[in-house]
Amino acid sequence: MKRFIASLLLAAMCFTLTSCQQLIPGKEAPTQPQVTATPEPALSCDPSxxxxxxxxxxxxxxxxxxxxxxxxxxxxxxxxxxxxxxxxxxxxxxxxxxxxxxxxxxxxxxxxxxxxxxxxxxxxxxxxxxxxxxxxxxxxxxxxxxxxxxxxxxxxxxxxxxxxxxxxxxxxxxxxxxxxxxxxxxxxxxxxxxxxxxxxxxxxxxxxxxxxxxxxxxxxxxxxxxxxxxxxxxxxxxxxxxxxxxxxxxxxxxxxxxxxxxxxxxxxxxxxxxxxxxxxxxxSQSVILPRQREMSEAELALYDPANYDLPATDGPIGQPAVRAGDLSDLNGAVFIGDSVTTGLAGYVDMRRAEDPTFLPDTAFISWTGFSVESALASVDIDATLTDLQPNVAKAVKDAGANRVYLMAKFDTSKAYVLDQYLANLRLLIFQIRQENPGVPVIVQSVLPGLSRRTSSPSNEQIFRYNLLLARMCQEYGIPFVDAAHALRDENGGLKAEYCIDRSTYGLHLSDAGCEAWLDYLAANIPD
The missing domain is CATH 3.20.20.370 (Glycoside hydrolase/deacetylase)
Structure with a gap:
């Protein structure tokens, strides 16, 4: 009886050892049973x-x-x-x-x-x-x-x-x-x-x-x-x-x-x-500005702020097709923007007083606090012109513009959602184009302020915004000129000699700054 029990125990041990599937060198691994989950059947109906x-x-x-x-x-x-x-x-x-x-x-x-x-x-x-x-x-x-x-x-x-x-x-x-x-x-x-x-x-x-x-x-x-x-x-x-x-x-x-x-x-x-x-x-859906192309990984890296230590680039960005011109190419243009653009208008008026042939047909549409939203607030085609904030699209037409330079600052003190802001900018460009067929609308990068300036938006925020602007313009086929590149120093701030209010706002341009701005635009005319 004891021998019978011992035989049973030995057989059980052998069965247990062989069932452990221990891998022996030179031998193939035992075949594992395959367990697969049955996928849920796909729905065949049309989507909602x-x-x-x-x-x-x-x-x-x-x-x-x-x-x-x-x-x-x-x-x-x-x-x-x-x-x-x-x-x-x-x-x-x-x-x-x-x-x-x-x-x-x-x-x-x-x-x-x-x-x-x-x-x-x-x-x-x-x-x-x-x-x-x-x-x-x-x-x-x-x-x-x-x-x-x-x-x-x-x-x-x-x-x-x-x-x-x-x-x-x-x-x-x-x-x-x-x-x-x-x-x-x-x-x-x-x-x-x-x-x-x-x-x-x-x-x-x-x-x-x-x-x-x-x-x-x-x-x-x-x-x-x-x-x-x-x-x-x-x-x-x-x-x-x-x-x-x-x-x-x-x-x-x-x-x-x-x-x-x-x-x-x-x-x-x-x-x-x-x-x-x-x-x-x-x-109500309509085509405003369709996306022209997708960006490559290399291009996306160029517009990624994480790839820059300072709010500055080594060269201008977002303007692959420009030609060298002169100031005469800016005659007949309309500049749209805020108080910085108003300062440029004052500089041009001063130069005209000295020389009536200096950009005689160039016009300016600007006001303090200009934003894309304030422009759209009166940009409807049937809107009535006002002295303070004119219907931008009609004002461009009334000026007989041959091209438009638009600088739209991003006001970070407001609760913007970035996608909405850029969509509003595209809508404004569309409205100007619709009222002025064939007139190119050129977006400019926003100029920085002095590096020591503490007000909002900071130069870092302006730089990030400019990268996004340049990227959007490339994707949607909108002409872009990196004006900020010409006026900033190696740290990404506005050059001190280009600033007229160094002890206050640190944003507005001196005569030298206005001259450098116009010279850069004249030397970089989008094709």
Whole structure:
């Protein structure tokens, strides 16, 4: 009996050792069993249509709400939007439809369109498979329909980049459209109406503005200006409520969404913007300035500020095709800009007083505080001319310009979103071209100030902005002249001998600076 038991133990040990799959030199490794996951079947339906920002000449935006705050605030928002006749989609989650049925029903009965925000407004839901996505949207459809008797036709995915499979899943759930907003606001965005007035500088025509209810904005919903220019936007700071704050205080903060939306609507109206439906936004799309080409890796490196130790380049950038000319090539040109350009106009007037043949047909359109937004504020073709801020496109035409030199400074004290600012600049160029066919619009790099200057924007910010300007002009086929290169010193600041206000602003040009500026432009005429 003992021998039998010992034999069994020996056999078990042998089986265990052989099953360890120990690799013996000179022998092939044992074959491993292959385990493969069965991929989810791909959806075969067409994708839903994506509503996103469009290029348009019309002063229009769309407005959407996403999320939930409290019944009192939402009731006030619904009443506000309804009273003003503002079309708006409220994206409702399945949880909200279940827990706040009366509120959802009230919004639907008031005429507000409801949208599908998935079951729980899950972020990054695009990482899930198609089966999960379809279930999310279908289940939310049923919950919203039960609460409101309304079947949504449009979906919104929280903090998610849309892909083709995602849009197919949305369509498979019976939703024909999805929405991708351009700008985001929440209850912290405006503390006063002046904040809303400032915010208008970040809006471009054709934007879709999302009002996030009861939510903080995520990092990429601030826009990308902070990463590029080392300065966060002035709006929507991080939460500052301390841990011992009461729940009532937190709820009051969320209720600030009502004045935020009210101020936004007031400022949109004051700036002649209309809030239109998502369908009208899409229908208004027009070609402004199409992108001409993609940049190579070597070119992108040239415009990357991380590749420069100082706010300066060894040579001019962004002007691959220029010819050497003389001052006569600048006669008949129109210069557009701020007080620095006004100073150049004064220099030209002084030279004309001495010599009437000095640039006799060159004109200047400038005012203190000139910006792309202030120019667009009166740039509509049917706008009325004013003495202070003329209709820029028509003023160029009235001057009989043969070319336009545009210098548009980026004001970092405002809550700009960089993409919006550059889009506004392209729109301004388009408007000038439209009113002045065949007249080239040449963008100049912004001139720096003295290195010791402490005001904003800093020379480092101006340099980064100029790199972005030069890159944009290359991508969109816009003539560019790097005027800043000719006037800055080895440290990237304005040369002291070129500055007339060294003890104050450190920005404006002396006669020597104006002469150097004109000489550089004359020697670098874009072909």
């Amino acid at each position: 249509t994506l509503y996103s920002a469009v290029d348009t000449q019309e002063r229009i935006v769309s407005l959407v709400l996403e999320g939930y705050t409290d019944d009192t605030s939402l009731t006030q928002l619904v009443d506000l939007l309804t009273a003003r006749g503002i079309p708006c989609v409220w994206f409702v989650s399945g949880v909200t439809a279940t827990e706040h049925t009366q509120m959802v029903r009230y919004a639907a009965q008031s005429g507000m369109e409801l949208g599908n925000y998935t079951i729980s407004a899950e972020k990054n839901i695009g990482d899930r498979g198609p089966t999960y996505l379809v279930h999310q949207f279908e289940r939310t459809q049923r919950l919203i329909a039960e609460a409101s008797l309304q079947f949504p036709s449009v979906a919104r995915c929280n903090q998610t980049t849309y892909t083709e499979p995602m849009l197919q899943a949305i369509r498979a759930a019976g939703l024909t459209h999805a929405v991708e907003p351009t700008l985001y606001l929440n209850h912290r965005s405006f503390a006063t109406e002046s904040d809303a007035q400032q915010y208008m500088d970040s809006i471009i025509r054709g934007s879709i503005i999302s009002i996030k209810l009861g939510q903080e904005l995520d990092a990429d919903e601030y826009g990308d200006m902070g990463e590029v220019l080392d300065e966060r936007p002035a709006i929507d700071p991080p939460p500052t409520i301390s841990e011992d704050s009461s729940q009532d205080s937190a709820e009051w903060t969320y209720q600030n969404i009502v004045p935020v939306v009210t101020w936004l609507l007031d400022q949109l109206e004051a700036n002649d913007y209309r809030v239109v439906s998502l369908e009208e936004i899409k229908a």
